[in-house]
Amino acid sequence: MRAPFLAYNARSHALTPGPSPGGRGEKGRRRSPKPQAEDDAHAHLSHSSSSFGNEEVALIPRCAFVYLSFRFADPPWSPSRGLPVEPAYFVHESAYVDPPCEIGEGTKIWHFSHIMPNCTLGKRCILGQNVVVSPNVVLGNNVKIQNNVSLYTGLVVEDDAFLGPSCVFTNIGNPRSEIVRRHLYEKTLVRRGATIGANATIVCGTTIGRFAFIGAGAVVTKDVPDYALVIGVPARQAGWMSRHGYRLPAPDAEGIMKCPQTGWRYREAEKGKLACLDHSEDMPLPAV
Numbered sequence: 001m002r003a004p005f006l007a008y009n010a011r012s013h014a015l016t017p018g019p020s021p022g023g024r025g026e027k028g029r030r031r032s033p034k035p036q037a038e039d040d041a042h043a044h045l046s047h048s049s050s051s052f053g054n055e056e057v058a059l060i061p062r063c064a065f066v067y068l069s070f071r072f073a074d075p076p077w078s079p080s081r082g083l084p085v086e087p088a089y090f091v092h093e094s095a096y097v098d099p100p101c102e103i104g105e106g107t108k109i110w111h112f113s114h115i116m117p118n119c120t121l122g123k124r125c126i127l128g129q130n131v132v133v134s135p136n137v138v139l140g141n142n143v144k145i146q147n148n149v150s151l152y153t154g155l156v157v158e159d160d161a162f163l164g165p166s167c168v169f170t171n172i173g174n175p176r177s178e179i180v181r182r183h184l185y186e187k188t189l190v191r192r193g194a195t196i197g198a199n200a201t202i203v204c205g206t207t208i209g210r211f212a213f214i215g216a217g218a219v220v221t222k223d224v225p226d227y228a229l230v231i232g233v234p235a236r237q238a239g240w241m242s243r244h245g246y247r248l249p250a251p252d253a254e255g256i257m258k259c260p261q262t263g264w265r266y267r268e269a270e271k272g273k274l275a276c277l278d279h280s281e282d283m284p285l286p287a288v
């Protein structure tokens, strides 16, 4: 039969099947004699300690170890069964999630990241190292955030957006340390499937259109249309980028631009408004 307790040795960090805290195991030694019935009851309620040879060890009920083996942002109890359950998302042990937050299934939060209260993170998002998400930020599904990105209150990021390493968002246009402007946070919207290049800066109050592409190091000061490629400081449109991330060639006689990778056709419905003729912007990419 499996030992009901695990012995944790603080010196070696070893976990081994342990004796019962009542001292009935092979080498177990009672630290303070207690009546048998009281001892048994105590054993089911709290940790105890004993020694193996001359090593001090803590005896942990096996069920408690299962609980302690994982680090959860939320209490891992299943209300229906009273058993520990693994949450559907992953938080690295060096990261913090301040409750309350809503985090979708399959999302991964990596080293030294910090999610502040009242954030909503969708499903299957990846937050790399050292990502800070300020209160009330909303992320859709499948948002990928590279290292060292700070997302400030007022930001909404839609599904499938890609935020490159060290890109910068702002939320106050005219910050002054002496003046509190917390109520003046401006809204910034990164729309579905958009890419923000490494080190780009997005000045607050702007909307980055669907599948827009912000080149590395660009400083975005005004709205970016769907599929537009913008580069430079300040960012200017340099062309169009396909949904698959390829620069679109010049339009043909009918105004159609074909993605060199997929052949999908794009056309400006009106000046400055590009749409894909072969796949709706609202639909996810077909599974390959």
Ligand SMILES: CC(C)(COP(=O)(O)OP(=O)(O)OC[C@H]1O[C@@H](n2cnc3c(N)ncnc32)[C@H](O)[C@@H]1OP(=O)(O)O)[C@@H](O)C(=O)NCCC(=O)NCCS
Residues within 6 Å of the ligand: 164, 165, 196, 197, 198, 199, 214, 215, 216, 217, 218, 231, 232, 247
């Ligand atoms: C904007 C970008 C998509 C352009 O790629 P491209 O179409 O292959 O462009 P090219 O490399 O052919 O360069 C074309 C011209 O644009 C310039 N250029 C390219 N990227 C630029 C940028 N980010 N900012 C300013 N100018 C840029 C090039 O210097 C070149 O100029 P030239 O014609 O005077 O020589 C790409 O450079 C970029 O910034 N990608 C983002 C990468 C990134 O941040 N990834 C994050 C995840 S790691």
